[in-house]
Amino acid sequence: MAVDVDTEARGADGVVAPEEIKGRSLSAIAWGRFRRDKTAMISLGVLIFLLLCALFAPLITSVMGLDPYEINRHAIDDIGMPLGCGKPDSAFFCGISWQHPFGVEPGTGRDLFSRLLYGLRISLLIAFSATTITVILGTVFGIVSGYLGGRTDAVIGRLMDIILAFPFLLIVLALSGVFTQRLTDLGVPEGNASRITYLILVFSIFGWPYLARIVRGQVLSVREREFVEASIAMGSGTRRILFKEILPNLWAPIMIYATLTLPTYIATEAVLSFLGVGVLPPTPTFGAILADSVQYMSIIPSYLLIPGVLLAIVVVTFNLVGDSVRDALDPRAGRV
Amino acid sequence: MGKARPGVLAAVVVAAGALTLTACGGGGSSSSSTGSAGGTPTKGGKITYLEIGEQFNNVDPQRVYTGEDLAFFSGTIFRTLTAYKFSKDAKEGTSIVPDLATDTGTVSDGGKTWTFTIRDGATFETGAAITCADVKYGVSRTFATDIITNGPQYAVSMLDIAKNADGTSAYAGPYKKTGQDLFDKAVTCSADGKTIVFHLNKPVPDFNYATTLSAFAPVPQAADTGEKYDDKPVSSGPYKISVYKKGKGGQFILVRNDKWTQDSDPYRHAYPDSWEVDFGLDPAVIDQRLISGAAADQTAISTLLTPASLPIVFNDPKFADRRTNEFDPYTRYIAVNQKKVPDLKTRQAIAVALDREALRTNAGGAFAGDYADGAIKPNIGVDYAPTGMWDGLLGKTIPATGDPDYAKQLLAGKTPTITFDYPNTPTNAKAAAIIVASEAKAGITVKPNPIEAGQYYGVVFDPAKAHELINAGWGADWPNASTVIPELFTPSGGFNLSQADDKAFNDASAAAKVELDRAKQATMWQDLNKKASEQVFIIPTRFGRDQRLPGAKIGNAYLWPAYGSWPYGDMYVKS
Amino acid sequence: MSGYIVRRLISMVLMLLLLTLVVFLLFSVLPTDPARLTCGKACTPEVIAANRHNLGLDLPLWQQYWDFVKGIFVGRTYGSGTQTYSCDAPCLGYSFKRGEEVTTLIKQGFPATFWLATGAFIMWIVVGVSVGIYAALRRGKWQDKTVMGISLIGYSLPSFFIGLVLLYFIILKWELLPYPSYVSPFENPVAFFQTMLLPWIVLAILYAAFYMRLTRNQMLDTLGEDYIRTARAKGLSERIVIRKHGLRAGLTPIVTAAGLDLAGLLGGAIITESIFSLPGIGSLAVNSVVDADLPLIVGITLVTATFIIVANLIVDLLYAVIDPRVRLV
C-alpha cells in the first residue's frame, strides 16, 4: 500500500507540497484532480446528457412524435397486450418498435420512452430539491450545535437520535395521506404539487441529521484551530467567525455529502412510488412504471427490465460523479 | 379469497350473488368449462387453494359476505337452512335445495312468516345436535353490529323488530341483550327445538334465498367468543378447522369432521379428505404455478387469473379443457355522487365522454367483460332488460369510445372539475389515466384520488370524504334485483355510494321489494334500473367476467353460478 | 461504567416515551376514521360510535396516549360490558382489523424478519469486510479499482429491482429455486434455505457493497497511522502489523455501522419481505399501512425504533470495550 506517501503528506516533511499548489484554492486543486480522473469525466458527461434529456424531455418527445400521456389504442391488441406480446412464441423484447423504442405500456399503449423521460424529470426535480434542503438544514443545525455546544448541542443531538430511530419507509408510507392533505390545507396546490412537496420534505427531514453530524464534527475540529481562537481573541463577532472562518472549511464535506446523497434520493423516490406513494397518474415515474410492470413480468420482461436498468444507470452515474467529487476533494478517502 | 386481484378491485368488499347465464352466456364460456366435468368423483386427497390475501376477511359465519368465501365455508364447515344446488347449469345452479332444513321452507301470512324444520342427526363438530336454538342464536348475532361487522344485514332489515329513531334495530344483539324480548318474538322455536319460525316486518317472497347465507348458520351459544369467534368458529359441516395461521406464509387447513354423517347431509359430497389455503402469495406466482402445473400444484386452485396470464392460458390449446371463462357476479361501475354532482346534464356529459372501450381494454378486453348498460346484470334473469343507456337514453347513441362533442353540448360551456376515487393499484392508476384523458376531451377536468385498497370503502362510504366519481362493483345476493336496486340507489341501502335519495325512486323501490307477483316485480325493477341509468346514478362500465385455471387433477372444477365461485362442496381430486 | 449504563438506560426510556408521543401525535391525524374502518358495508352511526368507544377513540387525545403508555407497562382492556378484550403488558394495542393483539402479530412476524436479517448480516459482513480489506491491501491496483467499481454498482441498484430480476430469472424463468414460501428452519431446513437464499442475497448485495467501501477506507486510514509505522519499525512482519495493529483499529468503526444496520433490519425489510412474500415485520408493516391499521402501525414503529435505540446503547458499550480511550462517563 502506498502508505508512505500519505504519512509523508501529513508528516512534518510535507514531501508532496509542490509550491505551485500553495496559494491555489482547494476547488482549483480538486478540479485539477477531477479532470485527470477519466471515470469522473465520462460519468460527468453522461450525467450532463441525462440532465439535458430531462430538461428538454418535452422537446425531444415532440420531435420524435411521442406523447407520454396519449393512449395508443393502435399499439395494443384487444386485450390490452402490446402488439406481439403474450403469445406463446412472443419475443423477449416484444412490443418494441421504431416508433416506440422502449415499447408501450400494456392496457393503455402509452409510449414508454417518453414516459421514462418524463419520469426522469420528476425524479431529478425531487432529488435535487430534497438535497438542497437537506444540505441547508444539515449545515445550519450542524454548525449551530457544533459551535454553540452545551445544551443546544444536546437538544439537537437528541432530536437527531429520534429522527434516525424512526423506520423511514414505514413512516413515509403511513403519513403520506395526512401530510399531503395538511400541505394542501397550508395552501400548497393540491395534487402533484403537494405530493412532490411531501416527498421533498420527508427526504430532507430524515436526511439532514447525517450531514449535521459530519458538519458538527468539522466545526468542532475547526473551532480548535488557532485562527478561530485568534479571531475570538480579536473579539470578532460570532457571525463573522461562522461565515468567514468556519464555513469556508465546511464546503468540501458538504459538497461531498450532497453529491453522494442525490443518487440515494433518486433511488428512494423510485422505491416510494413503487410502493404507491408519489405523484398521481397520469404523471409517470420510474417506481410507478416498475410497479405496473411486476404483474406482466412473466410475459413482457422488457417492461420490467428497461425501466429498471435505466433507473440503475441514472443512479450509478450520479454515484460515480459523487465518488469522483469525493476523491477530488478528499483524496485520502477514496482511490489513489 | 375475497381479496382484490390487480384490476378486480371491487372484490375487496362487494357481496357475491347468484347469477343465471341464460341471458348472455356467450364468449364460448360454457364450452370452455365442460372439460373439467365428467369422470366419476372419488373420495380422498387434498385440494390446495392458493390465496393472495394474508387471511380471510372473516370466518365467523355471521360476518362472511364475499362470494368465494360464502361458497367455500358453506361447502365445507357451515350448514344453512337452505343452499344452492351444485350444478354448472345457470338455472339449476341458482335454484335452492334444503340443507339443514328438511325442505326449502313454508311461507304463510302473505309472505311475512317463514317456517323451517331442522333435519335429524345434524350435529356440530362437538357432537352436539344442532337445534333451532343454535340457528336462532346465530341469527341473533347479526344484530350485534358493533362486533359482528361486515356481514349481511338481511336479518336486521327483514325481521319484525321495531326500529330506533336513527333507523337502527331496537335489538342490540345477544351480548348487550337490549331488546332481547323483541327478537325472541320475531324468531321462535318449537318446544322440541325442531322447528324455527321467522316473523318478517313485510312480505319477503324469497326469504328462503336469504337463508342460504351463512349469516343464517347455527352457532352454539356456549362456544360464542364474540370478536374472537372469527378465528375458530364451530363447524356444522363435513370438515373442521385444524389450523388457521394468518399472514404471509400462513395457512388455513380443514380436516374431516368425524361427527358429520353423510346421511344427515345429502347436500355436500365432501370428496377430498382435507382442504388447505395458502395465504399471502403473489398473484403472478400463483398463476405461474397453475400454468406450469408442477405435481404439487395439480391439485391446486385459485380464483381470477391476472391480465398478464390470460393470453398464455387462452392462446394455448393445452389449457382448453381446464380454463374457465364465465360471467362473475359483478357489475363494474363508476358511482356518480348525486350530492356532489346535482346537475343531471353534467352527470350525463361525464358518462357520455367516458372512453369505456379503453377502460375495458385496460382491464383485459373481452376477458374483462361485456359493456354494461345498468346496475342489473343480464344473468340475474327476469329482472334484466336492456336500459338502452348507450342507445339513445342519454339523447343519442354513444359509442363505447365516448362522444366528447356531444358531452360538450350537454355541458353547454360548463367546464367542471371532478375527482375520481379509486383503490390504489397500478391497473387502476392506468384506468384513472384513461378517465382523465377521455373526460379532458370534453373539457371536464378529472383529478385522480388513489386510496389504499384496505381503507377504500372506509373512505368512500364516509360522505365527508367521498368525491364526485367513485370506482365500485356490485353483485346481486340472489337472483332478485331486490338485492341490487335498493342496496345501490336508496338511502336505506347498504351500498349507496351514489348518495342517491330520490323520493319517487325510493318509494317505487320500496313497492317493488314487497311485490309478490314476480313478473310484475321484474318489470318494476327493470324500470328502476332504466331510471338509474338515465339519472346517471352510476356509469356502468362492464358486466364482469372471470377467468380461472384449476389444477389438472381437480374434478368438477366448474364455475358455480350460485356465487360465481368454485363448487367447493362438489369438487374432488382425480385419482 | 455501571453508573453510565444506568444513566443511558434512563435517557433511553425517556427517549422512547418521547418517541411514543411523537408517533402518537403523528398518527392521531390519519385520513381515515379508524372506528369507521372497523365496520364494513352496513355501517350505522351507532356502530361507529360503539367501535369508537371500544377503541377508546372517544377519549381526549392525552387520555388515549396515557392509556397507550399504561398498556405498554401494565396492560389494558378494550371494550366494555360482555365484550371486553384484555391485552396484557407489554400491550402495544389491539388490531381490530386483524382481531389480534399487536404484540402477538409482531411476535408472529419476528422470526422471518430475524432470520432474514441475521442471514443477510452474516453474508454481507463476511463478504463486505474481507473484500474491503483485500481492496485496501491492493490499494490503487486493478483489484482495488474493480472492487470499488462493483461495490458502487452494488449499492446503486435499487433493491426492489434486484429482487424482481432475481425473482424473474431464478424462480419464474429458469425455475432454479421453488417459489418462496417461508418455513421455520427447525421445521424444514432445506426449504428454509431455498426460500431465504434470494432474499439474503438481495439484502446482502446492498449492504456488502457499502461495507466494502467502509472497510477499505477505514483500513487505509488506519494503515496510514503513525503507530503502524512504529509497528513496522519494531521489525514486526507485515502480516502481524496488519492483523494485530491494523485490523483491530481499522474495523472498530465497522462495529458501529454494523450494529445499527442490523438493528434497523430487525425492524423489518419492507421491500425484500414484500417481494419474496416473507411473513416478516416488514410486510406486516406494509399491510398495516394499506389497511390503515393504526394500532399496528404505531406498534411496529415503536418496536423498530426501540431496536435502533437499544442498538445505539450496545454499540457504545461495545466501543468502550474495544477502544480504551473511550471512557463511559
Next chain:
Amino acid sequence: MSTNSSTGAGGNYLDVRDLRVEFPTEDGLVRAVDGVSFTLQRGQTLAIVGESGSGKSVTSQAIMGLHNRKSANISGQVILEGEDLIAMSDEGVRKLRGQKMAMIFQDPLSSLHPFYTVGKQLVEAVRVHQDVTKDAARKQAIAMLDRVGIPNPDRRVDDYPHQLSGGMRQRVMIAMALLNSPTLLIADEPTTALDVTVQAQILELLKDLQRDFNTAIIVITHDLGVVADMADEVVVMYGGRLVEHGSVRDIFHRPEMPYTLGLLASMPRLDHGRSSRLDPIPGLPPSLIRLPKGCVFRPRCTYHDKVPNGLCDTERPELITTAPNHEVRCHMTADVRRAIAVERLGARIEETA
C-alpha cells in the same frame, strides 16, 4: 569512538552512499532524496538538519527500510556493518529493524497504538527478536521503563498511552527502541512534541544511553539547539540534497554554504537558542517535483551574482571537499564563501573562536 565496534567496508559502522528515494505520485515524480552520502561510527551522533521537505525523514526511513518498495524507487547503498540494506531482502531488513537498528518517532501519542497497553507493545517488541516467555519479556520491559526514568514502571507498564504525559510517552518510545539494545538509533525530531524542560531531560537520557550502549545515533531535527547539544557531525539537507556536511565545529563556526549561513543567522545565541525555529530565510522550499534547473537553492540565494556567467541558473553544483571531512555544494569559490561567512556571522565566529 569505541574499539570493539565491528566495522564494515571503509571502516565505517554505517555508510550511506548515493542514496536516492523517489515517489511516483499522480502529480509527478517526487525526488525526495537525491544522492545523499555520509558515514557514521558507533558511539557517534550525526545530526541531519533542514527545513520541511528537505528529505530528512525520508532518508532516515530509507535507512530503516520503512518505505514500501512497491511505491517508492530506492537506489544507492546503505551499508550497515558491511551489509547493504538496500540490496537485502525485505525480510532480512525486517529482522534487523528493532534489533540492530531502532527508531524513535516524533509525536509519541500517535506513534503508540491506542488500543494496547504500553507493556503489551514493549513485550511485543522484545519477543519479535528474542525467543523469551511473556513474563521474561515483561520483566525486560519494566526494567527498560525504569532505565528510561519512568517512575514505578511496574504499574505504568499496564497503562494505555493516552494515560501518560507527553514526556512519559516519549520515554516509552525510547524504551521500546532500546529494548533489543540496538547499535544504530535514529531519532526523528525526538523533542519537537515536548516542552522545553522535558526536551532537556530526553536529550540527556539519549546521551546517557549512547554512552552505556555505545550506540550510533542519527538525530533528525529542525532545531540547531539539539544539534549543538548532541551532534558530533552534521549533515545539512536542502531540496532532497546534501548541501553541506562537516563536524559540528565546521558547521557552526566555519559554515560555507549560503543556506547553512541562513540557518545559523536565523538562530539566536546558542545558550538560549534551544527551541528556536529556522523560518526567516526568504522564500519557500522548492517543489521536489519540479526542481530548479541550476542550483537548487538558487531561487533563495542572495549571493548568486557572485558566481560568474549565471552558473547557478544553469548547472547543478557538485559536492566539493573544502577541508578534511567538510563538504559543500556551491558554485562560489572557497574564499568568497568564507568571506561571506565572516560577513554574516562575524560576531559569533569571533565570540566562539
